[in-house]
Amino acid sequence: MWRRTLNLKGIYGSHWKYLLNLFALLILGMIIIRYSSRSLIVIAGLVFCLILMRYNIYPFYLLLLLTPILNPGLNFGFYTIYLGSVLILISFIALEFKGLLLRSSDDPLSSPITPLYLILLLIAVFSMFRNFDPGVTMRGLLLLAQPFVIFLLIFKNFKDKTGVIKILYLFVIGGTLGAFLGILQYLLPHIFVRYTSILEQYSVPLYHGLVARGVARVNGMFGDANTYGQFLVQVTVCTFGLFLVEKSRKRKFLLIGGLSVSLIALGFSYSRGAWFSVLAASAILSLLLLPGRANKIKALSVVVLMVIILVFAVPEFTPRFISFFNPYTASRVTRLRQYKDTVSDVLEHPLLGSGVGFYQYRGELQAAAHSIYLNMAAEIGVPGLMVFLWILFMVGRDSIRFLRQTEDHSAKILVATLLSGIVAFFGHGITENALYSVKIGWIPGLAMGLIYSLRRMSLDKERGRRQSDKVLFM
Numbered sequence: 001m002w003r004r005t006l007n008l009k010g011i012y013g014s015h016w017k018y019l020l021n022l023f024a025l026l027i028l029g030m031i032i033i034r035y036s037s038r039s040l041i042v043i044a045g046l047v048f049c050l051i052l053m054r055y056n057i058y059p060f061y062l063l064l065l066l067t068p069i070l071n072p073g074l075n076f077g078f079y080t081i082y083l084g085s086v087l088i089l090i091s092f093i094a095l096e097f098k099g100l101l102l103r104s105s106d107d108p109l110s111s112p113i114t115p116l117y118l119i120l121l122l123i124a125v126f127s128m129f130r131n132f133d134p135g136v137t138m139r140g141l142l143l144l145a146q147p148f149v150i151f152l153l154i155f156k157n158f159k160d161k162t163g164v165i166k167i168l169y170l171f172v173i174g175g176t177l178g179a180f181l182g183i184l185q186y187l188l189p190h191i192f193v194r195y196t197s198i199l200e201q202y203s204v205p206l207y208h209g210l211v212a213r214g215v216a217r218v219n220g221m222f223g224d225a226n227t228y229g230q231f232l233v234q235v236t237v238c239t240f241g242l243f244l245v246e247k248s249r250k251r252k253f254l255l256i257g258g259l260s261v262s263l264i265a266l267g268f269s270y271s272r273g274a275w276f277s278v279l280a281a282s283a284i285l286s287l288l289l290l291p292g293r294a295n296k297i298k299a300l301s302v303v304v305l306m307v308i309i310l311v312f313a314v315p316e317f318t319p320r321f322i323s324f325f326n327p328y329t330a331s332r333v334t335r336l337r338q339y340k341d342t343v344s345d346v347l348e349h350p351l352l353g354s355g356v357g358f359y360q361y362r363g364e365l366q367a368a369a370h371s372i373y374l375n376m377a378a379e380i381g382v383p384g385l386m387v388f389l390w391i392l393f394m395v396g397r398d399s400i401r402f403l404r405q406t407e408d409h410s411a412k413i414l415v416a417t418l419l420s421g422i423v424a425f426f427g428h429g430i431t432e433n434a435l436y437s438v439k440i441g442w443i444p445g446l447a448m449g450l451i452y453s454l455r456r457m458s459l460d461k462e463r464g465r466r467q468s469d470k471v472l473f474m
Contacts, residue, residue, distance in 0.1 A: 056091055057091060063091075068220070069178050069181060085146070092149050092152070111151075112394055113151075113448065114152075116390060120380075121141070121144065123380050123381065124141060143435075144380075146441050154446060159453065159457065161410065164450050171235070172238050172255075175232070175234070175262065176262060178221075178235075182218045182220035186218050217269060217271075220232075222439055223439075225269045225271050226273060227432075227437050227439060229271025229273070229274025230424075231443070232269065232274065233266065233424050234424070237285070237420055237421040244417075280424050281420040288400075288420065346377045353380045353384070356380055371430055372426065372432070398451070399451055400419075402415055402451075405458075406458050408458065419447075422444055
């Protein structure tokens with residue numbers, strides 16, 4: 001009885017709740033009168049920890065809303081600590097500590113990708129025998145573990161579809177504000193340039209470079225236009241998915257506005273890889289959701305036509321888009337040379353790589369490989385890359401099976417949306433290092449966690465239905 005009454009997850013009796021609150025206020029008043037400010041700071045810290053245990057997901061909510069707008073970081077030379085990473089770790093530590101105290105029955109191994117990700121991290125740990133430096137190695141492990149930490153955070157916290165929609169709304173709201181900031185950068189460059197020197201002290205450079213004379217690539221304070229572009233792709237895909245699920249006309253109208261803002265900012269990023277990613281995501285979403293071959297072909301035709309109109313309707317976009325097919329551009333030549341050098345390094349150390357975190361650190365931090373897959377093979381070896389590719393295969397296989405089996409229309413739309421975002425992210429990863437970005441590397445973990453949460457909800461519902469059928473027939 002007492003265990004149920006004083007459960008940390010919530011106090012169910014209203015009378016007990018009021019009495020305990022009054023008792024807590026009385027004790028707090030006595031402490032304030034009796035003890036010094038140092039004791040009050042300690043008490044405040046304990047109260048903060050208790051609140052975190054109860055609402056462990058709230059720091060992650062803050063990440064969704066705040067870091068897409070500000071992305072502040074503290075530069076320590078070869079490594080910069082970003083607000084997003086701190087919020088992720090706070091949420092995860094609070095979740096695990098709460099589970100330890102309450103002896104939670106949640107089993108993270110119930111997800112098929114958890115054992116594989118643990119094997120991947122174990123391979124990364126073994127790669128330390130090749131090279132080890134405390135700062136560089138820990139940075140590499142953090143970047144590799146970041147999606148998995150978010151996956152566990154989402155998978156353990158969300159057990160109903162309302163929560164999944166809620167977190168997608170938070171992501172879309174924060175992303176739309178970040179997109180609006182990018183549009184302001186484009187329209188009011190002089191105001192932002194005035195504060196560039198101040199912002200760069202906090203690792204927030206304003207512009208990635210020039211596409212043409214006087215035409216800047218905005219990055220929404222992400223520090224890199226390609227990273228910003230991929231972030232906007234994910235925001236665009238999630239906004240469209242919520243639009244399909246939402247029944248309220250008012251919210252549909254607001255989502256259309258957010259979708260427009262995200263697409264405009266995506267254009268101003270001048271990220272060709274992100275442009276192709278949003279095209280791929282739209283095509284995959286159409287293939288997954290629309291019934292019949294004729295409808296799929298019509299949808300793909302509309303997507304391609306819209307992209308062509310957008311590219312050639314804006315004069316500044318046209319040369320940037322066409323330059324993608326020019327093999328002699330500076331970026332193309334540079335990346336081909338990077339790919340060649342990376343393949344040589346992989347062949348030199350195929351089993352353990354150069355050590356987790358070490359391929360990007362060559363005297364100074366740099367995204368040397370310009371590819372998620374080559375970077376991973378170069379750091380932790382070919383076996384690590386194979387395990388990672390198997391994780392992606394498992395996510396795709398389980399998602400498609402869910403789409404074929406489920407009868408829940410809204411859950412089907414959400415899973416198809418999240419899967420198309422994952423494909424866009426890792427498709428862009430062929431030519432970009434987005435997974436190794438502190439700022440957006442957590443997004444695939446968010447999508448995978450939501451997919452497997454929805455899948456678990458469906459399995460639990462089906463299991464409950466079978467049990468009720470057994471009771472009826474007994």
